[in-house]
Amino acid sequence: MINKGVIAELRDGVKKAVKGDRPAKPPKLHLRGISKAFRSVNGDTTLALQDINVKIREGEFVCIVGPSGCGKTTLLNIVAGLDRSGCGEVLCNGKRVKGPGMDRIVMFQESVLFPWLNVRNNIEIGLKSRGLSKGARRQKALDFLKLVHLSKFANAHPHELSGGMKQRVALARSLAMEPEVLLMDEPFTALDAQTRWILHYELQSIWEKTGKTILFVTHNLREAVCLADRVIVLSSRPGRIKQEYHIDLPRPRDDSSVEVAALATEIMGILRGEIEKVMKEELDEGSCKECDVKCVGAATDGRKLPAPVSPHGK
């Protein structure tokens, strides 16, 4: 029995939420002062991330670029809730992230399709957690397979698909979960240039259709410029935000177009210094025993998007 009181209360709640939301809507994703250190077996600490502050609007496509080993995967794992940050916090819709959740779906570098399930069931297995009925699951799986142009392969098994096709299935599965945020860790890196090019097109058109918030990690600058509204460049380890770029090129973009290449070259100029630093550090065996994790400026509320940070020690 549902009484009128409860309904009225619910209605009030909705009104309040709507009213309260309008003036200051929290960013979809808010990374506040995130630092992370790893302790190795012999007691050395490696600082992987230092004071990362990022706000991501709803529907924004953000790419994080940085040299290898700068902590991109670590950052994505923290946002996904698969790893814990040393300090700082991740807010999704203003709520603190405590663990993996279906509002933030991760797509890994290699597609992790379950080999014992066919393509359709690989998508359905996630939808089951959403509590959908059998018919609804099936329909939804087929809809999203259509979106990535793989309807014909609904009944194929992963071992019968090419690498690019597997990644498209993984993309369909991630999208079918209807997450608030899609986290992508170099999802196209293992693919050949041609397949990647096609998937860049598809991802852009899907993003325009669905309006998802996407946080995309890559070390390929052209890829970042081609896909993102905003490119965040990380410094070499420990990863700090070095620079941000807003990309206003018209869509759909082509990763080999002149404009994309020109912007990528510009950003490359900045990254080159960082890469050289990494090489030098590795030659000098510059492990940092003394660099402790300091929670610098963590959780300063209402902080603006950070201005380009100059590399430390300058």
Place this chain on the structure above:
Amino acid sequence: MESESLTVQKITLPKKEQVVVHPRKPIHWKDYLVKFGFYVGVVGIWELIALFHVWPPYILPSPVSVAQTLYYGFEDKSLLFGIGISMERLIIGYSIAIVLGVLLGLALGRVRYLEQSVGSAVLGLQTLPSITWLPAAILWFGLNQAAIIFVVFMGSFLSIAISTEAGVKHIPPLFIKNAGILGIKGWRLYWEVILPASLPSIITGMKLGWSFAWRSLMAGEMLFVNLGLGYLLQLGRDLNDMSLIFAVMVIIVAIGMIVDHLIFGLVEKAVKGRWGLLVEEH
């Protein structure tokens, strides 16, 4: 002409969707011919030796008399009955071993404390030939069906548990992570991810377990005489009926080959193929 060649050509997306057809390994008729020829040769020589009475029939029966024994045995259903009894014991003991072995293996693979305590005991007990459980089983269960089923069970239980444990431990961590992301938790994680992910190992364990179970069943039936194929072997000895002994041995080999090659071979190949573990042989 020149301007035409300068215009940017419209690039069409290449069609990637092509069904990957796995080429079947061609059947080498020569291999089969060699195999067939070998067996025909062996039976031929055997028949010749028997014909020339190199050894008396109670030492070496002729293939024809073995075939006759088989034929009459199947006609009067005495052999069929023996096979039936043996298979019944095997299937009961083996089924219980599969269920409990997989459960124990899952627990050992997922719970660290169990692995360190129970796990070491399992590895130790595994070195016991399972027939050595028979005396204890007879005291526990009495001289009946249950004792022999217990021996069969002990033959396969531990090896299934050990293989399952190995399978669970070798599941790629990304599978588990991904399951978490897709909201697969609790019993669903076990039933829909961990169990199927370790299925190839479980099948390897089942195959190993089956051969242990089969061997201990035969040993048990010969020691503790009560129907079944092992009993028929003993009967052959008691009656000095060498062709019965040979006939039962032929049946034991046949059942072993059918289960090993046909059932397990096919299942293993299908599973490994689907799990993407099959390396193409050339």
